[in-house]
Amino acid sequence: MEKSQKINPFILHILQGVDKEIERRLEGITLKIAGNNHSVPVERVTSEDFWILTRILEKNPYINGLDVRYNLINDAGAHYAAKLLQKKYDLIYLNLMFNDIGPKGGELIAKALHKNTTLKYLRMTGNKVEDKGGMFFAAMLQINSSLEKLDLGDCDLEESTVHLGHMLKENHCLVELYMSKHDVRNYGLKQLCDALYLNKSLRYLDVSCNKITRDGIVFLAAVLKSNTTLEVIDLSFNRIENAGAKKLSETLASHNRSLKALSVVSNSIEGEGLVALSQSMKTNPTLSNIYIWGNKFDEATCMAYSDLIQTGRLKPDDTDVEPYVVDGHVYLAEVSNGLKKHYYWTPTYGEACNLSSNAGFSLVPVCKQL
Numbered sequence: 001m002e003k004s005q006k007i008n009p010f011i012l013h014i015l016q017g018v019d020k021e022i023e024r025r026l027e028g029i030t031l032k033i034a035g036n037n038h039s040v041p042v043e044r045v046t047s048e049d050f051w052i053l054t055r056i057l058e059k060n061p062y063i064n065g066l067d068v069r070y071n072l073i074n075d076a077g078a079h080y081a082a083k084l085l086q087k088k089y090d091l092i093y094l095n096l097m098f099n100d101i102g103p104k105g106g107e108l109i110a111k112a113l114h115k116n117t118t119l120k121y122l123r124m125t126g127n128k129v130e131d132k133g134g135m136f137f138a139a140m141l142q143i144n145s146s147l148e149k150l151d152l153g154d155c156d157l158e159e160s161t162v163h164l165g166h167m168l169k170e171n172h173c174l175v176e177l178y179m180s181k182h183d184v185r186n187y188g189l190k191q192l193c194d195a196l197y198l199n200k201s202l203r204y205l206d207v208s209c210n211k212i213t214r215d216g217i218v219f220l221a222a223v224l225k226s227n228t229t230l231e232v233i234d235l236s237f238n239r240i241e242n243a244g245a246k247k248l249s250e251t252l253a254s255h256n257r258s259l260k261a262l263s264v265v266s267n268s269i270e271g272e273g274l275v276a277l278s279q280s281m282k283t284n285p286t287l288s289n290i291y292i293w294g295n296k297f298d299e300a301t302c303m304a305y306s307d308l309i310q311t312g313r314l315k316p317d318d319t320d321v322e323p324y325v326v327d328g329h330v331y332l333a334e335v336s337n338g339l340k341k342h343y344y345w346t347p348t349y350g351e352a353c354n355l356s357s358n359a360g361f362s363l364v365p366v367c368k369q370l
Contacts, residue, residue, distance in 0.1 A: 003048065003051070003052065005048060005052065008043050008045065008046075008049045009041070009043060010033065010040070010041065010042050010043045010044075010045070011033060011045065011049060011052075011053060013040060013041075014031065014032065014033050015031075015056070018031060018062075018063065021062075022062050026062070027061075027062050027064075028062075028064055028065075029062050029063045029064070029065070030063070030064070030065030030066070030067060030093060031057070031063050031065065031066050031067065032067045033045055033053075033066075033067065033068050033071070034067060034068070034069045034070055034071075035068070035069065035070035035071040035072070036069070036070040036345070044070070044071045044072050045068055045071040045072065045073060045077075046071075046072050046073070046077070047072070047073055047074055047076035047077035047080070050068065050071075050073050050077040050080050050081070051077070051080045053068075054080045054081070054083065054084040057084065057088060057091075058084065058087050058088050061090060064090045064091055064092050064093070065091070065092060065093035065094075066084075066091065066093065066094050066095070067093070067095040068095065068096060068099065069095050069096070069097040069098060069099070069123075070097070070098045070099075071099050072099065072100060073096065073099040073100070073101065074099065074100040074101060074102075074105065075100075075101060075102050075104045075105035075108075077099065077101075077105075078096075078099075078101045078104070078105025078106070078108050078109055079105070079108055081094070081096065081105075081108075081109055081112075082108040082109050082111070082112035083112075085109070085112040085113060085116045085119060086112050086115065086116065089116075089117075089118050090118060091118060091119055092118055092119060092120045092121065093119075093120065093121045094119060094121070094122050094123070095121075095123040096109075096122075096123065096124055096127065097123050097124065097125035097126050097127070097151070098125065098126035098127065099126075099127055100127070101124070101127035101128075101129065102127070102128055102129060102130070102133070103128075103129050103130050103132040103133040104133075105127070105129070105133070106124065106127065106129030106130075106132075106133025106134070106136060106137065106155075107132070107133055107136045109122075109124070110133070110136035110137045110139070110140040111136065111140070113140045113144050113147065114140055114143050114144065116144070116146070117145065117146045118146060119146060119147055120146060120147060120148045120149065121147075121148065121149040121150075122147060122149070122150055122151070123149075123151040124137075124150075124151060124152055124155060125151045125152075125153045125154055125155070125178070125343075125344075126153075126154045126155070127155055128155060128156040129152075129155050129156070129157070130155070130156045130157065131156075131157055131158060131160065133155070134152060134155065134157040134160045134163070135163055137150070137152060138160065138163035138164050138166065138167045139163075139167075141164075141167040141170075141171045141174060142166070142167050142170040142171060144171075144173075145173055146173065147173065147174060148173060148174060148175040148176065149174075149175060149176040150174060150176070150177055150178070151176075151178040152177075152178060152179065152182075153178040153179065153180030153181060153182075153206065153208075153209075154180055154181045155181075157179075157182045157183075158182065158183040159182070159183055159184065159185065159188050160179070160182050160184075161179075161182070161184055161188035161189070161191045161192050162188075162191055164177070164179070164192065164195075165191040165192050165194060165195040166195070167195075168192070168195035168196065168198075168199045168202065169195045169198050169199065171199070171201070172199070172200065172201050173201055174201055174202055175201060175202065175203050175204065175364060176202075176203065176204035176206075176364060177202060177204070177205055177206065178206040179205075179206060179207050179210070180206055180207070180208045180209045180210075180234075181208075181209045181210070182207075182210060183210065183211060184207055184210035184211065184212060185210070185211045185212065185216070186211075186212060186213060186215045186216035186219075187216075188210075188216075189207065189212050189216040189219055189220060190216065190219040192205075192207075193219040193220055193222070193223040194219075196223045196227050196230065197223055197226065197227065199229070200229055201229065202229060202230060203229055203230060203231045203232065203364045204230075204231065204232040204234075204360060204363075204364045205230060205232070205233050205234070206234040206339075206340075207233075207234065207235060207238070208234045208235065208236040208237050208238070208263070209236070209237040209238075210237075210238055211238065211239070212235065212238040212239070212240065213238070213239050213240060213241070213244065214239075214240050214241050214242075214243035214244035214247065216240075216244075217240050217243075217244035217247050217248060218247060220233075220248070221247045221248055221250065221251040222251075224248075224251045224252070224255065224256045224259065225251055225255040225256065227256075227258070228257075228258045229258065230258060230259060231258060231259060231260045231261070231363060231364055232259075232260060232261045232262075232339065232360055232363050232364055233259065233261070233262055233263070234263045234339050234340075234360075235262070235263060235264050235267065236263045236264070236265040236266060236267070236291070236294075236339075237265065237266045237267070237294075238267055239267060239268050240264065240267045240268075240269065241267065241268050241269060241270075241273065242269060242270050242272045242273035243273070244267070244269075244273070245264060245267070245269045245273030245274065245276055245277055246272070246273055246276045248262070248264075248277065248280075249273075249276040249277045249279065249280040250276075250280075252277075252280040252281075252284050252287055253279065253280035253283045253284055254283070256284070256286075257284065257285070257286050258286060259286065259287055260286060260287065260288050260289060260363050261287070261288065261289035261290070261291075261318075261339060261359060261360070261363050262277075262287065262289070262290050262291070263290075263291040263338065263339050264277070264290075264291070264292055264295070265291050265292065265293050265294045265295075265320070265338075266293075266294030266295065267294075267295060268295065268296070269292070269295040269296065270295070270296045270298065271296070271297065271298035271299075271300050271301045273295075274292055274295060274297070274301040274304070274305075275300050275301055275304045277290065277292070278290075278301075278304040278305055278307075278308055279304070281308060281313055281314065282308075282313065288314075288315070288318055289318040289319065289339075289359050289363065290314065290318070290319055291319060291320045291337070291338055291339065292305070292319070292320065292321060293320045293321060293334045297331075297332055299329065299330070301332070302323065302329075302330040302331055302332050303330055305319070305321055305323065305332060306323035306330045306332075309322075309323060310323075316335075317337060317355070317356040317359075318337070318356075318359065319335075319337060320334060320335055320336075320337045320338055321333065321334060321335065322334075322335045336356075336357055337356045337357060337359070338357060338358070338359065339358070339359050339360040340358055340360050341357040341358060342354075342357060342358055
């Protein structure tokens with residue numbers, strides 16, 4: 001009424017469902033208004049819709065999570081998101097992925113988090129905040145003491161590791177950091193690893209889809225000898241090859257006892273490197289999850305991972321391959337398991353957060369909604 005604006009029927013439909021949950025006296029509700037929800041008619045949320053939504057949420061004590069992925073919020077809506085973070089002190093989860101938010105919107109949200117002490121998980125995935133916006137997030141993380149999960153993947157950031165490295169030296173509460181598609185190269189990984197010698201809170205590091213090679217893995221393998229907090233590392237879609245895989249396997253076999261999961265999907269690794277990683281699991285009791293699809297399997301690789309699964313050392317749900325036999329020869333087939341298979345999308349039926357497909361959620365739990 002205040003804005004003389006028509007009601008977005010999609011938002012109305014979702015809010016009516018939430019009203020029923022509130023009537024049942026449920027608390028800690030996450031409001032899910034995903035613009036890619038094909039099971040109901042969708043009219044995507046605009047910045048004007050989002051303004052009205054934030055006004056509704058400001059004084060609602062039952063809702064502490066907001067998921068508005070794949071909508072049309074843009075920088076104008078980011079202004080309202082920033083206001084919400086300044087006024088709603090019980091919001092712990094905010095998902096703004098793919099909302100056409102640019103550098104200015106990123107700056108507004110990052111600055112709002114300087115004083116916010118409740119938000120635990122912020123997902124900015126796919127918003128092109130670029131290096132300028134990324135600088136504000138790095139600066140914010142040196143001040144903020146509550147944010148535990150931050151996803152800046154696919155945000156058109158390039159070599160942000162200098163600033164994020166400085167942040168990791170100062171920040172002691174961030175548990176998960178997603179840096180997918182940041183154009184991270186070997187020197188950038190070195191800067192992150194230098195910070196990880198000092199950081200004692202980060203448990204999940206995602207550096208997938210970057211330009212890391214075997215030379216960068218030297219730094220990661222070295223820090224894993226002394227770092228005892230990292231539990232999940234996602235190196236998918238880099239190029240570490242045999243030398244990088246063997247370097248990691250040496251550390252995992254003889255030094256590190258804290259890493260639980262490693263993904264080296266599509267890293268140009270051949271049989272020698274893959275077998276070395278399988279051998280490290282025989283002496284390392286902690287490493288439970290390993291994902292290897294997209295590399296170059298030979299017969300020795302197929303035999304090695306088949307043996308791990310058959311002996312029970314590697315559980316079928318904790319890897320993305322499954323052995324099968326044809327004419328007396330063992331081969332490996334792909335199965336839909338991973339750290340974050342549902343990173344960009346969720347299935348229209350079945351479990352949206354199936355643990356075997358999204359093992360990262362269960363390996364590094366933060367709180368119920370996250």
